[in-house]
Amino acid sequence: MADKNDKDSKLVGLLAQFDDPDSLISACNEARLAGYKAMDAYSPFPVHGIDPAIGIQRSLLPFLVFCVGFGACFAGLGMQYYTNAADWSPIFPGYAFKISGKPLFSFPANIPVTFEIIVLSSAFATFLGMWGLNKLPMFSNPLHRISRFKRATNDKFFLMIETKDENFNRSETESQLNQWGAVAIEECRQDLTDNQLPSWVRLVGLLGVFLLMLPPVMIFRNMGMTSRSPRLHVVPDMDWQHKEKTQVLSPVMENGEYLFTDERAMRKPVDGSIARGQLEVDSEMYRGVKKDYKAAANSAKTNARLVSASIEDKEDAPVEPDQADQAEDVSMWMTQFPEGVTVDQAFVERGQQRFNIYCSACHGYDGNGNGLVNQRAMALGANGQAQWTAAKSMHDATVKDDSKNPLGRIFDTITNGRNTMGPYGAQIPAEDRWAIVAYVKALQETGIQPATASTETDGADEEKQTDADGGSDKEEKTS
Ligand code: HEC
Structure with a gap:
């Protein structure tokens, strides 16, 4: 640890190891009472009572989702009201359609769309909110660099107090942890060079982004241009087949004559042919x-x-x-x-x-x-x-x-x-x-x-x- 260059790494916290869940819980309680907030406990299995011990608050997420859903309710209703009933806006008037004298706006008719919008935005709020609150995506965690920490999934219990806590003090916190029964204490350092991708990865990434932008740019460019060649037809279907519309002249052959001598494009049914089910001989x-x-x-x-x-x-x-x-x-x-x-x-x-x-x-x-x-x-x-x-x-x-x-x-x-x-x-x-x-x-x-x-x-x-x-x-x- 000591020989590691301090300039290249940053102290994130102190990791204390405990041998059994009870000492972990008591240490957590002590830490909480000492006023620490930015800390987390790690254990191989769920330890009962750990949440109150480290003072985990209820998640903000439900409240967040509720607010978004509530807002979406008004947004959905408002959108429908605007499109269906708002004819007063001089710049962007809605379409106030009168249909059989029905009212332009009524709640029952507009509930399904409102409901769907609420569900959709709440789902997005839940998903994105969870990511945001967990500070995801996180590609690496400095804890995984500590070999001792691997036993957190096996038989050891850990408490980490982070440097960002306002009560954190390198030596004082360490002695406190010792007091509370830590078996071992280790610094958790974040390697600042960690975040730097190999230069070739960045190059390839940049190149990829550039190439991805080409198709849309080409499409936009062509949208504003005229061209003599036919459009690109990825799936031709039957777009290029020969066809004649009804009631038009017969197609003309290369020698200038009509393909059909009666000069019509439409053909009569073969003489004596009768549509199925229409042979009315009786x-x-x-x-x-x-x-x-x-x-x-x-x-x-x-x-x-x-x-x-x-x-x-x-x-x-x-x-x-x-x-x-x-x-x-x-x-x-x-x-x-x-x-x-x-x-x-x-x-x-x-x-x-x-x-x-x-x-x-x-x-x-x-x-x-x-x-x-x-x-x-x-x-x-x-x-x-x-x-x-x-x-x-x-x-x-x-x-x-x-x-x-x-x-x-x-x-x-x-x-x-x-x-x-x-x-x-x-x-x-x-x-x-x-x-x-x-x-x-x-x-x-x-x-x-x-x-x-x-x-x-x-x-x-x-x-x-x-x-x-x-x-x-x-x-x-x-x-
Ligand atoms: C659009 C009006 C109209 C409708 C509909 C109509 N008819 Fe007529 N029908 C006439 C007229 C007009 C005559 C007289 C034709 C004439 O003598 O020039 C007539 C004549 C007749 C005659 C007498 C023909 C004869 O022998 O001189 C019969 C029978 C008859 N209609 C039956 C029917 C039946 C059955 C229907 C329903 C399927 C029917 N019509 C529907 C206008 C109509």
């Missing part, structure tokens, strides 16, 4: 046309219906409804419900529900053709503000007549529309369309009878609510 179920029906060659109209092409049908459709009816071969339509459709009460009720959803807007709930849309359109039409053909009444003689308007034809009206009525086949599945047909039939059986056979079409007036029926097609066409 003409009875899906078109309302009898299976064994063979179209007369001269009826273009009927053929068009058989192909179920509503657009062509519209184009071909004669303007005059009378002619349309003439051109149509009524015998093609199903007069009964197709196989697989069971008409029972549930089915008709389903039909009612669907009718009320899809049809009542125009045709009215009782099918008299005077739904709200119809009323409004008629009112507008009366001022010349709209062109509208009155929705037909389900009780109209022609609509009701099974020989002129068999089940299959009603089904077809729903599927493909008729004259000015639009098609609903895309919205309503075939099964439901049949259910609606059943309900229409039920409506016709039990439904209202028109009071008068008025030919007036102005349905906007209340007293005319039941008037939509009774006119021939031509009369209703007036718009």
Whole structure:
């Protein structure tokens, strides 16, 4: 010890060795009573009563964590209040969103975030506070240089009084320790050269820090620059594949010609291909046309219906409804419900529900053709503000007549529309369309009878609510 150069090391404290826990405790008590505070005891196992003996205070940590958590509570609430409800700040206003007239700020809604913030900051306070209070990280402890101290994990007990204690006095403290029964006393010195890392370590460290800074610097530099080369793509995924957007021209080949001769980028499905589950070959179920029906060659109209092409049908459709009816071969339509459709009460009720959803807007709930849309359109039409053909009444003689308007034809009206009525086949599945047909039939059986056979079409007036029926097609066409 003595030959060690005093300039290179600093005295940190005096380490006293004891042979048994009792003498350690009594020495600790004496030291405490003598007014020492900066001291610590080391033992191979926990010694009962050592904490009060060396005067260990309760840790400050819980209080610290509580303060941080408490502060976080207000910070969390405040942050949410500011972002959600503070619209008064002229410089950084929050977003005061009014949603369904709800208050901008309410406690229950903001508790989860507040709770999370409290938990997060408390966890950080605990972790960092523990490190701070223990003065961590500490890479070396001068005690470990004393060979005798190794027995602190084996069979000896130690008390160290540190020089930083205001009562510490090199010779006086030593004699006191002797008095209190120390078996041996040793100086604990901190080697001041200890802290100095080998120079190459520092060099490598510096170099490492410098290299680490390069990527961010490069990124920042590139952020403010334009470049002709494409971005660095670490994971290319499918970013560079060839693709054509919808509804654009076909890609052009190197020889200047379009890749697809029809000049479109979009391809049609292969002829005759049908999407899975959409092979609707059953003409009875899906078109309302009898299976064994063979179209007369001269009826273009009927053929068009058989192909179920509503657009062509519209184009071909004669303007005059009378002619349309003439051109149509009524015998093609199903007069009964197709196989697989069971008409029972549930089915008709389903039909009612669907009718009320899809049809009542125009045709009215009782099918008299005077739904709200119809009323409004008629009112507008009366001022010349709209062109509208009155929705037909389900009780109209022609609509009701099974020989002129068999089940299959009603089904077809729903599927493909008729004259000015639009098609609903895309919205309503075939099964439901049949259910609606059943309900229409039920409506016709039990439904209202028109009071008068008025030919007036102005349905906007209340007293005319039941008037939509009774006119021939031509009369209703007036718009
Ligand atoms: C947007 C309004 C509107 C909706 C919705 C509507 N229709 Fe029509 N419907 C009409 C109009 C208008 C006519 C008269 C068409 C014509 O003769 O030009 C009509 C005519 C009809 C006819 C008579 C066709 C014929 O043989 O002349 C039937 C049957 C019919 N609709 C059933 C229905 C059913 C069932 C629904 C529900 C799936 C429905 N409509 C939904 C407006 C509508």
